[in-house]
Amino acid sequence: MEKEKKKTISGIYDKSKDAIIKTKDTVINTLDQNGDGQIGIDDIIIAAVKTPGVRVSRASFLEKELFKYYPQDIVDDAIAFNPAHAGIPAKMIDKIADDVIKFERNCVSGVSAALGAPGGWAMAATIPADIIQYYGYTLRATQKLLYLYGFPEIETDEEGIKLDSETINSIILCLGVMNGVVGANNAVKAMAHALAIGVEKQLMKKALTKGAVFPIVRSIAKWFGVRLTKSLFTGAIKKAIPVVGGVVGGGITFFAFKPCCYRLKDALKDTRLSNPEHKCTKEETEILDDIMSGKIIDADYEVVEDEN
Template identity: 40%
Template sequence: MTKTQEVDNSESNFTRALDSAAKLPGVRIDRATYLRAALKRHCTEEQIERAVAESPAAAGIPLRVIHDVANTSIAYETSKVTGVSTLAGIPGGLAMVGTVPADLAQYMGHMLRIAQKLAYIYSWPDLFAQGDEDIDEATESMLILFIGVMFGVRIAQGGVARVAGMIAANVAKKLPQKALTKGVIYPTVKKVASYLGVSMTKNLFASGVAKAIPIVGAVLSGSLTLGTFLPMAKRLQKHLASLELTKPGLRNDEPEIVNGEVSSL
């Protein structure tokens, strides 16, 4: 097998695991439901509805509230992955993954949940099309970049920043499909997927989950420790929080950041 074929296979293995995890019950987060529940204790009803219709940034929600909500979501998801997985207890849930090892799909599912929650509270648009069971190419690409950031892949950070810039510039309510699937971001997506494929799945598919990397092996015991999942979630949070997309004042009729609102925090 040539090196190119090996890289392609690793990339394919990773994307297959991601797609399988995205189909597991409980993995996909409904953006509107999450934002309403997460902001209920912090915001007025008017702010919440605007956050749902546009974004938390457009609703002018202070960054300290955004960070508090993000930290709460991270703590919640961390508590779930450090205990017995809820996904494993859903009848028929892990049977959906087919040829992808159940432990890897379960582990990926936890990562996808926190990635979605952090994206939504930091003003990203809906990642999944309503009623569509299959994950579309743009969403798959975006999730690959998010996971890349969680693993500390530097080029993934650049890819996420570029997509965020496109969304902020156009004040868009959806991902830039072309850029993520055929355009300027796609080469970065492929590199990140290849890297993650080599790191996470090369040894896994050859010799089992336990021999892949420590955090995947930890799933076999039904838990992810605070020393693994938490830093990864925090890494994504820090990066998303640094982007202009999350700054209060970015709204559909005022695409530029309102300095007064930011400085008043």
């Protein structure tokens, strides 16, 4: 009897182990957009932006949000330049930003709970969907906040589903800010300053892909790679717990999404694009100088999460 019991337990363990391995392989194959056998934040961004409804038109968004409060000439000015240039008060921009965060938060939490609820290894296929949906709504919120606080349109191809390296790296920086990664804040503020003074597009592209900002982007991407691998495994375990997994997953998403968005909002509301009285920090100025000089910096940044 004891031997049979041990044999049964061993069989269950082996099957569970095989199921976990199979699940992780399925997830990697589904999410690996660039075919390098790894899951990185760039893969998630590329997959998320292909999801219908993720891309936000800057002009349409600003028109819809501002037309409720302002005449057409002010709306047109905000679209042509930015809301701050149109004379829209910071308090109003902040109010709209809060509404955006609330809306996207409710959407992503509901999706996360729905995908996590059924449970069982048969639901392993929902793990990629859960992750893509989460980052899809995160990208929606990111675009809207960028547009409210003066940044230009996120560039995609004609179908709105393909991003260049410069755009992906800009989004990675924003995600770094949202997750409290030290250094990302100064990089985003330096980019805003460069845009505000009309830096050439080629200089900005160089800074993001092989210049001053790129080492920060690269380090944030590495940090996300480790984090994503861990979250995929815990996500696979979560899916094996019926109903409760969905409730817990949706709850965690609900409480995590808001502070992430508010970190980005707080960074964007005080840049040269959104605040004419913005004062550069020493770190921001150093990055800005490197952007303007077109300097290539091949250094590794230690990625540290802000305790706050």
